[in-house]
Amino acid sequence: MDDRLRETLSAMMDDEADELSVRRLLSHSRQDEVCDQWQRWQQVRGLMHKNHSLAEGVDVSGAVREVLDGRPRRISESDPAEPRSAARWQWPAVAMVTMALLVGFGAGAGWESADTKADTTVASAEPNNSAAEQPVDEVALQGLDQEQWEHMSRYLLEHAQHNSVGAGRGSVGYARLVSATGSGY
Amino acid sequence: MAAAALVLLVASPLAAREPGQASQWLERLGPALNMTSYRGVFVYARGDRVHSMRIAHRFVDGMVHERLVLQDGGDGEIVRKGMNVVCVLPQQGEVRLDQVIPSGPFAEAYANELVPVSRWYKAELVGEDRVAGYDSVIIALTAKDPHRYNHRLWLEKTSGLLVKSHVGEPGGKVLENFQFTSLEITDDLAESEFEIQTKGREVTHNLDDVPAPQPVQSSVMNGWDLGWRPPGFVPAAAPRSGPGRAVAFSDGVAAFSVFVELEGAVRMPVGASRIGATTVYMRELDAGNARFLVTVVGEVPPTTARKVAESVRVDDALALHSDDS
Incomplete structure (x- = not known):
């Protein structure tokens, strides 16, 4: 997944993605990667907003693609966010809700506790x-x-500080500092 | 997935994979970080977090002037003039930057230590790329042992400025990503670009004036010692930062900090946690009549952090104890 797609995903998180970008995202050959990234970000967001876990791991790209194409979606009654009017539909608000609901706010965190196995691989x-x-x-x-x-x-912050000033890494260190502070924990 | 992108990016290797050339670039990195004048926006991603910041940076009369403005989340900015740092802090967030900003004095740059980097990393010039409109060279630093991560640095060709970097595992997975998305390398920076513009609570700090980084010896680890540390990592900063007894170690590229504190009221879980390339490893240590919390934080693999943490010996529990109480 390249940086542009990542940006689109990020923009979708912020309700700012335009339709063209979303289409490009959906046509990306590695949908599993896209979904994976999306889910991880949603998990963070979920955690930040202290949301509870809903369904996890659902692929909503098909549904979103249908919405974009203006086709009626074959969906169950239980989907509360089905867009009724495709014509006046705005990408962010509606589809975001749909997607968020379907993907679910996982109980995961920005911390990669799910990555335990990666250590073994490295080793x-x-x-x-x-x-x-x-x-x-x-x-x-x-x-x-x-x-x-x-x-x-x-x-974390003290260490980030060591890096930014001590290591002469300048902005990288500062960025680590900001990243560690986060904005929702 | 980022790894895949990474592979694509470097798929066109130059004929010259000269280690000599790579180290010449690395030598420029340290000075370039400080002495280049530029403005731009960079994105920083690790784990699941993405942040962007706007930065203006210049070097005047031997002093770094720098202003960083958060681009997402709460309002906030950091202005630094030499050793004077002013922060306007976002209101949100449970930890205030002011708890940690006054942590000087620190060595201005142990980027100098990039010189022996080739002992611990295989440095290669692996290609060229364009970042934020600037032609850059790509330097791959491949760890020679499993104690550290691999790094990939994009350096702008004329200035040597770091415009992009990846920190990754040997397998190629990128854990941390720093990149300018817009950049203008110019000496034409107005004074106003270095002034606080956000309204809010200002916190000013003077990092103490320490002219030169003194070679720090083990004496800085007041009351404790490391039985093991990964080869090449040397103490890099004096442990005067805040209440913690932190000592930072660096191999010139990566760094980790070790904290040894009396266990307080807050009981912490033990074990490792990661965010992007940063590992936190905590363990409890009984010494004398006291129980200590040992924490290792750094851009090193969890196995390294653990080994460091487990090697901590408290030599003089009493000294540590009486200082804290």
Whole structure:
């Protein structure tokens, strides 16, 4: 997935994607990647807004494509966000709701706790890797309470600071700092 | 998926995969970061988070002037003139930047240490690319051991400015992504571009004036020591930052910080967590009559963070104890 598609996805998160971009996204050859990225972002958003988990892992691209084409969707009564008027339809508001509902706000976090296995992969790719004989247990940070999160954040920020000023990494370090602060935790 | 994009980007390797050339570029990186004048917008993504910031940067009379404005989330900006930092902070967010900004003094740049980088990374000039309208060269830093991540740096051709970077796993998965989306390298920057414009609570800090980074020895680790650290990582900053007893270590490219604190009222879970390329590893350590929390934060693989954390020895629990109480 290239940066432009990523931008489109990001814009969709913010209700700002234009139709052309969305079509391009939907015609992307690796729909699984697109869905994957979308879901991960939705999970973050879900977490930020403290939403509860709905259905996860549903592919809504077909439904969205139909909406874009102005065709009536074959959907169940239970879909509350079905756009009634395709003509006056605006991409963001309606489809976003549909998509969000279908994809579901996962209980995941920006923290890649789901990536535990990746560590093992890294390790096994390297021969003679004594440092990585066993996979590292990962902590599900979404379970942290407020105090714990603050405590953890302080470490993150101090480290980011070391990087920005100390490492001379300039803006990269600052960006890490901002990224660590986030805007919704 | 980003890895796939990465592969595509570098699919046209230059004939010259000269390590010598790569290190020449790397030597320019440090000075270029400080001494280039530019304005632009960059995007920073790690894990699931994407942020963009607008930046203006110039180098006047030996001082860095820099202004960063958050482009999403709450209003906020950071203006830095030399060692003077002023932040206007977003109202949202549970952790305030002012808790951590006054953490000086720090070594201005251990980017100098990029020179021996070739000992720990294989540096290659792997191609050319265009980033934010500027021709750039791509330098791949491939870790020679499993203790660190791979890096890929895009340096603008005339200035050597870092315009894009990836931090990734050996397998090719990109964990962290920094990139200018618009950039103008110019000396024509008005004074006003370096002035606070957001209204809000201002926090001013002076990073203490420390003229040169002193070679920091193990004495900075007051009361504790590392039994192991990945080869090439050296102490990089004095541990005066805030209440934590942090010591930063860097191999010239990546860095991690180690915190050793008396366990307070807040009980933390132990284990590793990751966001993008950043790992946090926490463990508890009993020493003397006290229990300590050891935390390692850095752009290193979880296995490295764990090994570092597990090697922490508290030499003089009492000293640490009495200082804190």
